[in-house]
Amino acid sequence: MSYGTQVQLIRYTACGATGIALLIAIAVFAGLLSGGATASDVAKINSSLAIYFLSGFLALSCVLNLLAPRTRPRLIFLLGLFPLMIGWRIAALHDLSWIEALGGIAFVSYLALFAIIVVHGLKTPQEDGRPETTFPGVQLSFIRLYIGLDLVPHFTEKLFAGPSARLGDVKSFEALGVPDALGFVLLAGTIEFAAMIGVGMGLLTRLASILTVIYLIVATILGHHFQLGFIWATAGGGWEYPLLWSALILSFVLGGGRWLSLDQIIFERVKLPRWIDFLMGDTGPVRRDHPLPNSGQPDSTHPSLSDQRETGVNEDPITSAKA
Structure with missing residues (x-):
């Protein structure tokens, strides 16, 4: 399995788990589900802004994960992980065990993404x-x-x-x-x-x-x-x-x-x-006087950043190399 395919698979796994957690949070707010919490815990989170922050950070994690370019796995990792952790912590403080479990799946996915980013960074x-x-x-x-x-x-x-x-x-x-x-x-x-x-x-x-x-x-x-x-x-x-x-x-x-x-x-x-x-x-x-890192073998046809700025070319060298 190629590096890019691994990144995409883990990315969508993390986003999928986070997205389901978001749907549960919305259902808890609407009174349709308990999310694994007691009635008093549900009442407590729904009576404060915590439910909005929970839903907001889970949504932010998903959106940033998907918006980050697929050729920038480090960006996917950073933008997806940290908002997830905030939402996960809010769920834990209010004993929303279903969301905690899904947050755990997403967290493990980001750990796997970190591991393959590190291996790729050391070898490429x-x-x-x-x-x-x-x-x-x-x-x-x-x-x-x-x-x-x-x-x-x-x-x-x-x-x-x-x-x-x-x-x-x-x-x-x-x-x-x-x-x-x-x-x-x-x-x-x-x-x-x-x-x-x-x-x-x-x-x-x-x-x-x-x-x-x-x-x-x-x-x-x-x-x-x-x-x-x-x-x-x-x-x-x-x-x-x-x-x-x-x-x-x-x-x-x-x-x-x-x-x-x-x-x-x-x-x-x-x-x-x-x-x-x-x-x-x-x-x-x-x-900046060196070319951008790429996910394959070195290609002398890739323009350097300084060349891109002088010529106005802003396309991703990884994408252009695959084209």
């Missing part, structure tokens, strides 16, 4: 003979993706899962003596959501990494963790855990998003001002 040469990525590039991408995914449960319960889900956060902020606890919870959730996009998906990665670390420092100060010593297992939690996260995220200030990031995908296709390039960080070995 570009026109200059180098592979699309390297093992260190995959390692950094894996860490960055995990950071983004780890943020999903935090901001989802603060922003998208309804008042009952964020109540615990509000009480925690009140216990810390933070004024307007609800406002701070919503602000924190918004920052974490932006950090998922910036760091996890790799959009303006350098800027996002700096701002995320600043957020972590402020959160550590507000949580009084610096006063409790270093070890995180200390009662109340020391500052070991925030420091670990900050160190990992700061590494992307130097390296940027690299291979599996929106920055890299944009960088390969669009000529941007240098100041935007700087905010992205180092996008890796693929430079």
Whole structure:
């Protein structure tokens, strides 16, 4: 089975599972199904905006999955996975077990897509003979993706899962003596959501990494963790855990998003001002004076990006090579 066929098969599997989950969410809202939840859980989600966010993120995952060009599997992966995870988390917080199960199928599909993208990226040469990525590039991408995914449960319960889900956060902020606890919870959730996009998906990665670390420092100060010593297992939690996260995220200030990031995908296709390039960080070995990566063997007839911009040609070299 060819690489393109594998991508399409996994893509449609993920979208199909997500689409069925979306239909169940709509049926729950309409009162036609319980989605595996109790009557009280159904009443709770339908009485808040959570049901709209659940349906919206599942729909967004499906739409972005299908709109992404089939020759850009990295884009399919990034745009389909992250909205799915938000919807999946909302379903879990409200015990919608049917949607949870379908979300699990879609998630496993995206993991499979990640695996074949990695294998292809390591083995497929570009026109200059180098592979699309390297093992260190995959390692950094894996860490960055995990950071983004780890943020999903935090901001989802603060922003998208309804008042009952964020109540615990509000009480925690009140216990810390933070004024307007609800406002701070919503602000924190918004920052974490932006950090998922910036760091996890790799959009303006350098800027996002700096701002995320600043957020972590402020959160550590507000949580009084610096006063409790270093070890995180200390009662109340020391500052070991925030420091670990900050160190990992700061590494992307130097390296940027690299291979599996929106920055890299944009960088390969669009000529941007240098100041935007700087905010992205180092996008890796693929430079604009090199041709685009392709899914087959190197073909000297492919025009480079600079040639495309000078001649006004914007067609996909992969598609044109198959034509």
